Amino acid sequence: MPRTVDERSVKEKILDAAGDVFGRMGYKAATIREICRVAGVNVASINYYFGGKEDLYRTVVMDLISRIFDRYPIDAGIDSLSSPGGRLRAFIHGALRRLLSPDGLSGYPGKGQLVARELADPSPFMDDMVNEFIRPTAAVLSAIISELLGTGATIKDIMRCQISVIGQCFHYAMARPIVTRLVAVDFSDPTIIDELTDHITRFSLAGIESVRHTIHAANDQPLDATPVKGEPQ
Amino acid sequence: MPRTVDERSVKEKILDAAGDVFGRMGYKAATIREICRVAGVNVASINYYFGGKEDLYRTVVMDLISRIFDRYPIDAGIDSLSSPGGRLRAFIHGALRRLLSPDGLSGYPGKGQLVARELADPSPFMDDMVNEFIRPTAAVLSAIISELLGTGATIKDIMRCQISVIGQCFHYAMARPIVTRLVAVDFSDPTIIDELTDHITRFSLAGIESVRHTIHAANDQPLDATPVKGEPQ
DNA sequence: TTTCGATTTAAACGCTTGTTTAAAACATTT
DNA sequence: AAATGTTTTAAACAAGCGTTTAAATCGAAA
Numbered sequence: 001m002p003r004t005v006d007e008r009s010v011k012e013k014i015l016d017a018a019g020d021v022f023g024r025m026g027y028k029a030a031t032i033r034e035i036c037r038v039a040g041v042n043v044a045s046i047n048y049y050f051g052g053k054e055d056l057y058r059t060v061v062m063d064l065i066s067r068i069f070d071r072y073p074i075d076a077g078i079d080s081l082s083s084p085g086g087r088l089r090a091f092i093h094g095a096l097r098r099l100l101s102p103d104g105l106s107g108y109p110g111k112g113q114l115v116a117r118e119l120a121d122p123s124p125f126m127d128d129m130v131n132e133f134i135r136p137t138a139a140v141l142s143a144i145i146s147e148l149l150g151t152g153a154t155i156k157d158i159m160r161c162q163i164s165v166i167g168q169c170f171h172y173a174m175a176r177p178i179v180t181r182l183v184a185v186d187f188s189d190p191t192i193i194d195e196l197t198d199h200i201t202r203f204s205l206a207g208i209e210s211v212r213h214t215i216h217a218a219n220d221q222p223l224d225a226t227p228v229k230g231e232p233q
Numbered sequence: 234m235p236r237t238v239d240e241r242s243v244k245e246k247i248l249d250a251a252g253d254v255f256g257r258m259g260y261k262a263a264t265i266r267e268i269c270r271v272a273g274v275n276v277a278s279i280n281y282y283f284g285g286k287e288d289l290y291r292t293v294v295m296d297l298i299s300r301i302f303d304r305y306p307i308d309a310g311i312d313s314l315s316s317p318g319g320r321l322r323a324f325i326h327g328a329l330r331r332l333l334s335p336d337g338l339s340g341y342p343g344k345g346q347l348v349a350r351e352l353a354d355p356s357p358f359m360d361d362m363v364n365e366f367i368r369p370t371a372a373v374l375s376a377i378i379s380e381l382l383g384t385g386a387t388i389k390d391i392m393r394c395q396i397s398v399i400g401q402c403f404h405y406a407m408a409r410p411i412v413t414r415l416v417a418v419d420f421s422d423p424t425i426i427d428e429l430t431d432h433i434t435r436f437s438l439a440g441i442e443s444v445r446h447t448i449h450a451a452n453d454q455p456l457d458a459t460p461v462k463g464e465p466q
Numbered sequence: 467t468t469t470c471g472a473t474t475t476a477a478a479c480g481c482t483t484g485t486t487t488a489a490a491a492c493a494t495t496t
Numbered sequence: 497a498a499a500t501g502t503t504t505t506a507a508a509c510a511a512g513c514g515t516t517t518a519a520a521t522c523g524a525a526a
Binding site: 025026027028029113116117119120121122126127130134135138155159160161163164166167168169170171172174175177178179181182183185196199200202203204205206207208209210211214 | 258259260261262346349350352353354355359360363367368371388392393394396397399400401402403404405407408410411412414415416418429432433435436437438439440441442443444447
């Protein structure tokens with residue numbers, strides 16, 4: 001237990017520094033000496049307060065994600081909306097805020113990369129993360145899309161549309177090193193989340209609607225063989 | 234230079250093993266002792282043939298990507314098609330083959346993760362990769378989308394649609410650890426690339442068309458404030 | 467002031483890393 | 497068969513890692 005006001009600060013300084021260093025370097029390349037240098041504490045502090053490097057990492061990742069989902073809950077404003085389109089919009093808005101907010105997962109460079117790194121290179125406790133945070137999130141989106149697709153939609157249909165929606169959101173966070181290299185995107189612009197919400201919602205609603213049409217039109221024609229190659233009009 | 238048939242095999246055995254180990258563990262966590270153990274060669278071989286760990290990594294990544302883009306060129310069958318929708322389909326097909334083919338970037342687990350890892354944690358030579366491979370690819374897609382959006386589309390419009398299309402493709406490769414945890418996707422099924430091409434093309438063409446409508450309808454109404462919240466019908 | 471538990475510190479520990487070395491093994495040429 | 501240049505090998509190297517240790521430092525209670 002901490003004694004003075006500075007004590008809790010030591011633990012927090014380590015957590016902050018660890019988030020940055022782990023995010024920038026990855027678990028293996030990050031050294032506790034570098035973390036302690038950034039935090040301005042002694043190297044033994046990490047073992048004293050957290051027991052070791054691995055436990056520190058687990059704490060950092062879990063704390064970060066928990067805090068984000070506390071601040072931007074999965075179903076924020078979703079239940080209150082009656083139209084599935086509005087709910088899709090609320091979902092996309094929430095996902096983008098979790099991914100792109102400066103106080104969110106993407107305080108780039110640093111903490112935000114932790115998530116991208118976990119995706120590319122899952123930790124042993126990735127399963128906990130999936131079960132606790134991602135699975136409930138996916139369930140909410142799945143319900144919305146299922147409603148938009150209407151009866152007749154298979155699990156495959158729902159799943160693919162789900163990935164189409166999430167993929168658009170994630171790409172901004174995941175491929176940020178590439179996106180920023182290719183085009184000038186000002187991620188610090190506070191209006192960008194709203195703008196992207198507009199775009200992705202519009203894009204996705206049309207995409208889902210198009211899939212819905214093919215489902216209802218598929219009753220009389222085969223599905224396996226050579227698929228539709230032409231564009232709509 | 235190699236003397237016998239086995240000699241070229243040593244270099245290739247190292248390259249193969251390095252692709253697997255680097256992909257599974259990441260650059261830092263991968264040890265040359267593990268790579269050599271997998272390859273069945275002496276630890277000194279890597280320095281003898283490649284000069285060191287870093288040069289080996291660079292060679293592995295560049296070789297892998299070059300080979301993929303040789304096998305699945307950016308504009309495969311795109312120029313021959315007259316309709317922009319058909320060209321979009323060809324582009325998506327190519328992107329998915331590069332990302333998901335078993336002989337492609339995604340010989341999962343292993344080499345495929347190298348790409349995801351490079352996205353989340355770019356190497357010093359990420360700039361070379363972007364300039365040589367990604368920028369030309371993005372240019373092709375940009376031209377197709379520009380044509381689909383028609384006159385009046387801003388660079389922002391084109392860019393966002395571009396990311397919407399690429400994001401869908403990449404998500405299968407990037408978030409594979411999560412996707413496979415959530416739903417049963419058989420990535421070894423040879424027809425999956427064609428199926429996903431169908432879905433993403435259909436989804437994207439409708440999305441782009443929807444964006445096109447808003448562009449042409451935006452001449453008389455403001456764009457900033459509260460955006461469309463309702464769903465299509 | 468003295469005492470005592472909690473924190474901070476500098477130094478050291480054992481271990482693994484990438485790399486180097488010098489000798490052995492090999493295939494080919496003279 | 498002897499000589500030559502190339503490849504393979506086991507062993508060693510210095511450097512850096514996470515972790516431990518034991519002493520120093522600190523703040524509050526007695």
